[in-house]
Each structure stands twice: as C-alpha cells, then as structure tokens.
Amino acid sequence: MAEQAHILVVEDDPATLALLSAFLKEAGYAVSTAATAEAMRQAMARAAVDLILLDLNLPDADGVQLAVSVRRQSRVPIIMVTARAQPRDRITGLELGADDYVTKPFHPRELVARVRNVLGRMAPRAEASGSVLYRFSGWEMDLLWRKLVSPQGETITMTATEFDLLAVLVARAGQPLTRDQLLEATGEPGRDVNDRSIDTLVSRIRRKLGDTRGSGPRLIETCHGHGYRFSGEVQTA
Template identity: 45%
Template sequence: MTDSTPPTESQKPILIVEDDPDTVWLIRLYLERDGHSVIEARDGIDGLRKALTESPRLVVLDIMLPGMDGLAVCERLRAESDVPIIMLTARVDESDRLTGLDSGADDYVTKPFSPRELAARIRAVLRRTSPKQDDHNAGKTLSFGPIELDMRAGSVKVDGEMLRFTATEMRLLSYLMLNNGQILSRDSIIEKVLGYGYDGMGRTVDTHISNIRRKLEKSAGRRYVHTVYGMGYRFGDA
C-alpha cells in the first residue's frame, strides 16, 4: 500500500531553477550536505510548473533563463504561492537586483557567489518563513485600524479584503505592528526579522518596506508605514 501521508515541511524538496549544470551541481552538493532533498529545472517554464506542482520548501531561481526569465517566473509564482524564493542574478546594477524583490522574492544572491553564503541565506530564509513551535507570536492575530494580520492563517486583510504578502513581508509587518508607534532601525529589522546581514542589506529592507507600504496604501487609502529619516521606520497613524 502506498503511503499517502503528506511530507512534513522539512521533508519537502528545494527546487533549483538554473540552466547552468555546473552551478546546479554546486548548489545541490551544499544543499544535500545540509540534509535537503533537491529537484531541478533547467528553464523558466519547467521551473514554474514544478514550483506549482511539486510543493517545494524553497525555490532558488536564476534570473537569466530560457523559455521564461526568472522575474516573470517569480511574478507568476508569487500570484499563486507563498513559497520562499531566493533569486540568483549576474547583474551588477543594484536596481536590477532589487527588481527581484519587487517581483516578490524573499532574497537575492549575486553571481559569482560562495555556495556557503547561499546555503547560509537559504537557512536564514527558511528560519524566518517557517512557523516555530516556541514562537509566541506564531498564533497571534494583530489588528490596527482596518488591518488584520493572522500569523497562524498566514493572511493579511484590510477591511476584510485579503492581500497577498510574501512570508518575509508578513513577518516584517508583524514586527512593525507589535512595535506600533516605535521607531525601528534597519539594524533592528535585520537582526529581528531577516536574521543575518551583508553589504547592501539595508536596501533589501527598504525594498520590503516599500512593498508592504504600497500594498497597504492601495487597499486602505492611507499610509501606515512611515519613514523616519536617518533613524528607520515607524508603524501607526501619521
């Protein structure tokens, strides 16, 4: 009899969407050393299909892909799934790299990269996007005005309308709401929400904040996430 028990979160594979076989081999080597199972796709179309049908735990997604580029895959996938996404990019312009975050990625890594750094980034993204049994905020419902954040259900609503947030955006919003009215520095956000830092990480925080602000304002018609210049960000009324 076939065991129909669904895999636990830790048993789900990591999907690598990358057309360079040497890069795939190197990433697979380090992920399997960390105890992960791995599945592969060599073009964007197959990558999108596997991301939607194979229920991966995380997707490592190259930007430059045949068939469908990584940004398009990310946007299509994000419209249907909250799976964590780390983008790989050979582009050196920071605005190009941050486009991946605007498309819904949780993080990006620039080629050429250290496989150890990528493995560390993957561990950090999985830590912050996986529910923790000892996380006392995991089952909370946070409310402020028309905004309702249900951490257990993984949902954000404004006036009852469901909004699509990535797992990283949801965790960051919960940190902002739990510290309503307080000024939170980039460093505190990196430490408490993202869990690690690297050169340029401040811009990554800015991009996630910008996406949260845009989504809330579009539905609520007003601003709840405020920039305090030279200091950080504050959640609440103006």
C-alpha cells in the first residue's frame, strides 16, 4: 500500500509544503498539495486520497473544523501538523477524529514514518482473523472499509485507535484481554496510546455503542484486575 498510497499535503507555508512533498515522493508515495481549504476540497474532488497531512493554520479556514467536516463524510486518515503544541490542542485534535498529531518543528523522516504507520493500520486486520465483517447486537463492523454502522443504519465516527481497539476486542470475543495485550494491538510507534489511555478509549467506545450502565448487559465487560472482554455474540462474514 505504501508505494501506491496517495497523500494530500495541506500546508500554506511554501517551504514546508515543498519539503514534505519531496520526502513523501522519495518514500514512494503519490503526492498532491494544497495551500488552502478550498484547494484541499478541489483536490479531494479530483482523486481519491489515502491520507491527509493537515496544517491547522490555513488562511481560509480553521484546520480543526476542516478536519471535523472531512470526518463527517469520510474515514480517510488525517494527521494534523501544526505549531499548536499545547496538550489541550493535541487532545482536542485526537478527540475530533485525527489519527495522529505532529507539532512543528518536526523531522521530515519522522513524519514519513508516522504516515507509514497510519496507513499500515488502515490495512484490514482481517488477514489474521479470516473475516472482514462482524455483526453483533444489530451493529455491523466492516474491517475492509473501516466502518461501524449502528442498528439504525448510522455510520459512527471513530478515530483509528478506537476502531482498532474495538476490532481487537470483537475478534477475540469472550476472551479477557489485558491492557498490555490491547496496547500491543493498538500502540504502534508514533501512536499516542498508553496503559491509562486504554481505559479512556474503552469508555469512549462504550459511549458510541450506547454501552452504558443501566442499558442492559454490557458489550464490553471490565475484568477487574485484568482488562476487558467483549461479551456480545459475534457473527462473521
């Protein structure tokens, strides 16, 4: 996938744009560039994009809101690239659907490595399980297109980390998984996941599944002193 992936670099600084484009092309990626939000929309309309590198300080739009707009329509991975280095900015970006968050200044090769890692996570994990579609409690989880669809037919917005964590739990339904096992499954280099954040991720996934206390038997059970277990009945296709 790496040699064929199409990367859209959205950056209003010409020097940074040229540098990123050169490094990505050297790594074997097809690259399109855009210096504004409008140019980004036009580029996405012209051709399918496999990943977006998105600067948050664009002249015609706020990058965070632009990412939200993209996420409502697409699961294309987004790596935010910005000078906004405050922890709250990073947390907000990740919570709103970014797959990674890189602060300036950065080493171009590190950014290329992060691109490679995010794209690698997009490859369906079906190879190990032999299945690309899970159904449970009226939900449908498509590993190939990385979509989670509710019983009402609504596509649920998830970050890449949330999706991967849920996929691991569902693929091993009924088996208690430790936090270390979940970290190993979702904590690739460059991904901001740690032991404590596993609990936060599970909490967010539960909310998106409506899997809250008082809503009936939990789909994701807490195994006290151990980790988590997916307890729903899963069908594969």
